[in-house]
Amino acid sequence: MVSPNAPPAPSEDLDFDSLLAPSSSPTAPPAPVAAPSASSLVGSPASAAVRAGHEEQPTWRDFVDSWALYRDPVVCGVVAGAVLGMLGVFVVLRRAVFVTAAVSQSAALGVAVAFLLGIHLGFTPPPVLCAFALALAATAVLARRSRSNRLPREAIVGLLYVGASALAVLVGDRIAQEAEDITAILFGTAVLVRPQDLLAVLAVSALVAVALGALYRGLVFAGFDAEGARVQGLPVARIELALWTLVALEVSVTTRAIGALPVFAFSVLPAMAALRVSNRLPYAVLLAGVAGALSGGLGYVSAFMLRFPVGAAEASVAAGLFSLAVVAAQLRRSA
Amino acid sequence: MKPSELTRPELFACQRLRVGIGGRAILPPIELTVKAGEFWAVVGRNGAGKTTWLKTLLGLLPPVSGHVQSARDVRVSYLPQRSGLDDLYPLLAREVVSLGVERGWSFLGVPRARRHEARVEQALAEVGGSSLAEQPFRSLSEGQKQRVLFARLVAGDAEVAILDEPTSAMDRVAEREAFELIRKLQQRHGLAVLVVSHYLSIVREFADRALLLDADSDQVVVGTPEQVFEHPAFRKRYGDFAAEARHG
Numbered sequence: 189m190v191s192p193n194a195p196p197a198p199s200e201d202l203d204f205d206s207l208l209a210p211s212s213s214p215t216a217p218p219a220p221v222a223a224p225s226a227s228s229l230v231g232s233p234a235s236a237a238v239r240a241g242h243e244e245q246p247t248w249r250d251f252v253d254s255w256a257l258y259r260d261p262v263v264c265g266v267v268a269g270a271v272l273g274m275l276g277v278f279v280v281l282r283r284a285v286f287v288t289a290a291v292s293q294s295a296a297l298g299v300a301v302a303f304l305l306g307i308h309l310g311f312t313p314p315p316v317l318c319a320f321a322l323a324l325a326a327t328a329v330l331a332r333r334s335r336s337n338r339l340p341r342e343a344i345v346g347l348l349y350v351g352a353s354a355l356a357v358l359v360g361d362r363i364a365q366e367a368e369d370i371t372a373i374l375f376g377t378a379v380l381v382r383p384q385d386l387l388a389v390l391a392v393s394a395l396v397a398v399a400l401g402a403l404y405r406g407l408v409f410a411g412f413d414a415e416g417a418r419v420q421g422l423p424v425a426r427i428e429l430a431l432w433t434l435v436a437l438e439v440s441v442t443t444r445a446i447g448a449l450p451v452f453a454f455s456v457l458p459a460m461a462a463l464r465v466s467n468r469l470p471y472a473v474l475l476a477g478v479a480g481a482l483s484g485g486l487g488y489v490s491a492f493m494l495r496f497p498v499g500a501a502e503a504s505v506a507a508g509l510f511s512l513a514v515v516a517a518q519l520r521r522s523a
Numbered sequence: 524m525k526p527s528e529l530t531r532p533e534l535f536a537c538q539r540l541r542v543g544i545g546g547r548a549i550l551p552p553i554e555l556t557v558k559a560g561e562f563w564a565v566v567g568r569n570g571a572g573k574t575t576w577l578k579t580l581l582g583l584l585p586p587v588s589g590h591v592q593s594a595r596d597v598r599v600s601y602l603p604q605r606s607g608l609d610d611l612y613p614l615l616a617r618e619v620v621s622l623g624v625e626r627g628w629s630f631l632g633v634p635r636a637r638r639h640e641a642r643v644e645q646a647l648a649e650v651g652g653s654s655l656a657e658q659p660f661r662s663l664s665e666g667q668k669q670r671v672l673f674a675r676l677v678a679g680d681a682e683v684a685i686l687d688e689p690t691s692a693m694d695r696v697a698e699r700e701a702f703e704l705i706r707k708l709q710q711r712h713g714l715a716v717l718v719v720s721h722y723l724s725i726v727r728e729f730a731d732r733a734l735l736l737d738a739d740s741d742q743v744v745v746g747t748p749e750q751v752f753e754h755p756a757f758r759k760r761y762g763d764f765a766a767e768a769r770h771g
Contacts, residue, residue: 406630419601421627
């Protein structure tokens, strides 16, 4: 039984596979007694304590005492928020906000499909790979220039978003014992992050951040004046392909770890906030990274303190930071 | 034609070039040669095919038939119509100028705060835009933006400047100033300039070669501005304005 006041079980002692990742067998081993139950890992970080009969409001001290348990998801939220925030500046500037939503839902569908294949084939393909494959496929569809004058690209984005969300729920319905996990991936309600998911997020985020730095000037020129850039010999189509591949890569690993809703929020709201207050693009990129990291970290802490679902709390903090940015921009203008 | 003009290097040659969209030609075959230091004006009514021809010349659109031959490693700068630039990007004027320096894969690398600083400062000074360097590009007036974009082509050490309606959002005075600046840059750097413009009296004053395109009547006329303005196809398309163009 877990109490906020009691020393938590070290995260490395948790059987994450039995708690978070679905198994191909409907008779999955029960959760260890000392660890939170599977249901306590979905919802708010403090829900384990509440469900165990501790109805008192969690305190900051409880959170600090349980840091070993919550360290990984906080680090994951901070890193994912920072890198998605920086990447998001280029997504927002390219007027492709909902592309990330459709790509993250496609990644969530990829994870669900991996679980389904595990049940039917007796072998679960790596969910992150399935997430990346579907995210990349969605990106490829969206990157294609429509030859039709009848439907704008937004319509295709909408189709992919709705189609991927609906399919993920349908697939989730066929793998009942994993339904909670699918919900966690779609809405970001997972409280804990498995060590291998954290490692994947750290490695891919580092790669994406370095690539973003290397491509920075090309991304700016190709976005600001695509034809001028092409005339000066820049490989604009390849630069765009690289951007959307980076988006698919980052979105797929972070969706598996923290869920589609916070991933979409991190890739849009911090960038919007930064672009609202900054007149300099390099500063906007850095500011978006900071706002994304804050959204991930503060979101998790607020979910713990106020017993909110994690993903929704992280998205709400990101929305709150955007509201602050709007107020700050207004105040600066009127000063 | 002056003897010195015969020896100017050829930068672009259109050979039986037909341009169009989606494989459908919109103009008859075009034969012309653009040489270093020439000032070309491209005229025609809206929808005449001017931008389509420019984009084909630049390799942004494939030719329907025929060829565009360009000199090896020719450095071209293109200033698209205003709508081609995205004002959402929060860039300083000097950052916009520094984009002109990028060629091919040169953009790869560690971002630096003041890349090509000396070159950018010199280019801005040359167009009288030093005071604009630290200002957000999107908050500049149309005339100031054009000045910054001219600095971009100077910073890129361009041999050919292709400008698609660069003065479309300017008043007459600002437009004249812009053309005077273009001519100054052309003479100082030996630039070949191709400008799309609707202001015919300005074309007559500044250009030494003109190209009339008219998709509606399937006409292409190449010559000096005077020859083009005297052509029946021009008179037919421009009506009363044709006389104004001929006499200034």
